[in-house]
């Protein structure tokens with residue numbers, strides 16, 4: 001189990017979702033196993049002893065954006081409810097512990113909240129997330145909370161209140177990251193996708209590439225490829241950078257149910273293949289695409305539950321954008337009819353489905369270009385929210 | 401108070417009386433209902449012989465029953481198992497649980513022994529005994545028909561009357577209170593059926609909060625491929641697992657001598673669909689509807705049943721398997737224990753039964769005729785009587801279901817630590833080891849499994865007390881169900897508190913078992929799994945389980961439970977400290 005602790009510590013310190021010096025991963029077998037920053041380890045150990053769970057991640061996200069988010073919240077708000085799919089489906093809400101409520105010697109309030117939710121935001125600490133069964137689960141929950149808060153913070157800048165100078169300055173590393181493009185020239189092995197071996201290898205490689213390029217966080221997404229009267233698709237709950245051995249063959253006509261472990265989006269992938277000439281599908285949750293997908297400028301709309309009730313097809317970066325919930329919850333109905341237009345479709349608050357006709361390079365490139373477009377578009381829109389003095393200031397931050 | 405009525409119907413079959421008692425609120429809050437409440441109410445009786453007159457047979461619903469909570473129209477039946485000797489509970493769905501709640505009761509406690517066969521009729525006013533001589537000897541469906549005018553029926557068949565040690569109590573809609581022989585306990589009381597009717601409505605305390613939690617759960621069900629996926633259990637029922645277990649090479653075959661059966665595609669989910677064009681069916685008010693039945697309404701077999709009447713007995717005849725299932729249902733007999741006992745019998749004789757011979761022998765078991773009499777005792781007693789105890793594929797006398805422990809090491813451990821014997825549902829590691837929910841674990845590794853099993857046992861003890869269906873947890877978690885519970889009862893329960901309640905229930909059961917002579921020596925798998933490999937192939941190696949590594953993890957488990965190396969409580973006063 002110590003291998004698992006080390007593995008997810010390494011992931012957290014390299015995947016960009018945490019400040020490498022502010023990460024601790026702690027797990028409990030019959031004794032406590034831990035690695036990471038000392039003060040975080042000691043806090044996590046205290047908590048773990050009082051919860052009926054296997055593992056805990058304590059880490060501070062990068063860029064100090066949580067500090068900005070917390071300062072913007074009313075001081076008495078007890079939780080945050082982001083709008084993205086992760087929150088809507090799995091997290092429900094993210095409880096907040098304020099600095100004055102928090103005592104690292106006696107974290108009883110934090111423990112009580114962790115007894116209710118998968119992850120908690122602690123002012124001055126970062127995100128604390130539990131893993132009921134495995135270390136991986138704690139990592140996934142950390143990633144979900146991080147993803148949700150990232151999207152929420154960025155969206156709030158556009159929808160609530162534009163950042164002030166201090167906030168702009170604090171978040172300089174974030175702006176610079178957004179100003180840079182994800183490279184859309186990359187190499188994937190060039191092999192025809194016509195045998196099981198080449199397909200399995202290509203899915204594995206593509207998954208790793210989406211993560212190593214930092215297009216997406218590893219846990220969220222799925223990849224498939226058509227093959228004869230069947231398709232290969234990544235399994236439910238499989239990490240994109242660890243797909244080897246986690247790919248199911250699902251035959252048309254359901255002559256076997258062995259694919260019951262396939263991705264929850266199997267039904268959407270199948271429908272896309274039925275309704276288009278796609279050979280490959282890549283699905284992921286790039287953060288800026290997700291952020292902008294939530295930015296609806298429809299005037300006078302009466303719909304309250306956008307995920308379920310919005311039937312409009314909007315456009316983002318030239319691609320159709322629809323609303324729909326995970327699995328049997330609507331994506332499979334909403335995405336296939338529109339994806340043929342450009343070969344790509346965006347799902348409200350969720351992510352992107354991109355198809356390819358001959359390989360995985362095309363859909364991957366499309367996703368990267370869309371995310372790059374959304375980065376630029378975001379900065380552009382943010383700029384438009386600033387007053388002219390702040391605008392100049394913002395320009396100097398990005399230029400530096 | 402919402403969620404509970406606080407009422408128990410106490411019936412004494414010896415005196416023929418019934419009275420209404422008030423349940424202590426403290427019990428309800430600390431044990432919720434279902435399994436937990438039943439186990440608590442069993443405290444003073446746990447040492448009694450399962451066939452003694454005084455032993456109670458307890459039916460308990462939970463606080464979510466009668467509400468719109470998904471999969472919660474269930475109850476648990478609790479007593480001591482004549483098959484295993486352990487305290488025993490079994491959860492079952494169907495309309496009966498919902499009616500019992502609607503009659504204004506959280507629990508029903510039946511003690512005593514009638515001199516002649518009787519049926520118990522329950523209404524909100526109380527209980528009344530009706531003569532049942534004319535139904536004695538009848539099949540389950542005939543019995544249900546005899547009493548259907550009195551509401552929902554739970555009945556025993558000939559197997560329960562004849563004290564087959566794995567006799568079931570059958571709900572009128574075909575759901576079974578299965579496995580541990582509680583039908584025999586009911587039969588020993590000469591109680592042929594229980595009927596219940598009522599239309600009282602249980603309100604929830606906070607409707608908006610409840611509705612929100614319900615929506616969250618439905619969304620998670622839809623996000624779960626196992627539940628609502630195109631290949632999931634809502635479409636194919638649990639036989640959706642047949643192909644998966646074959647592909648994973650862990651389908652118990654020929655009495656667990658092998659782990660792959662080439663004929664399993666004959667009774668896979670798609671094959672059943674093709675042969676029967678099944679209707680979706682299921683528990684009352686359940687959105688999943690995983691049960692499948694023929695066009696005429698005959699229930700079709702579950703995964704465990706097709707696989708064990710199939711691969712385990714080397715039968716690839718789907719119709720014979722379906723007939724065996726129907727026969728067990730009509731006789732009121734557990735399909736898993738029956739099929740494993742037949743397979744043990746096959747290995748004892750040196751040849752497995754032919755598909756045609758299974759039906760007649762099942763009838764003989766239910767009536768304890770000829771060879772059937774010895775088989776009615778279950779595989780452990782049967783093989784023991786032949787000096788071949790090692791051929792019984794059971795733990796604590798409970799026959800193992802259709803997940804070979806060599807193909808899932810958490811499952812191997814959980815078979816041993818289960819308080820009711822070799823059962824897959826106590827910790828249900830198949831969920832993560834095979835179905836990747838809520839997260840995937842390495843099925844060929846024991847690393848970390850002791851704690852996972854402990855946590856899952858605690859969680860599932862709570863689920864059995866709510867009472868919700870385990871299948872819900874392929875999508876949802878205690879996070880959402882604790883919201884439903886809090887909204888229903890106006891008492892704030894967190895998932896962590898619920899797991900603590902589950903832990904209390906688990907330890908209480910283990911304490912009862914210990915008082916009845918159980919210890920670490922009973923927490924053991926048959927030697928076969930440590931000595932013989934499974935059937936490797938398709939790129940998958942299925943070696944025997946490493947015994948020393950297994951024992952090491954089991955020791956860890958005991959430490960995590962606060963038990964000694966021998967798996968016993970170091971603290972005699974445990975029970976007195978519990979509410």
Ligand SMILES: [Zn+2]
Pocket residue numbers: 220221283284285350351
């Ligand atoms: Zn997605």
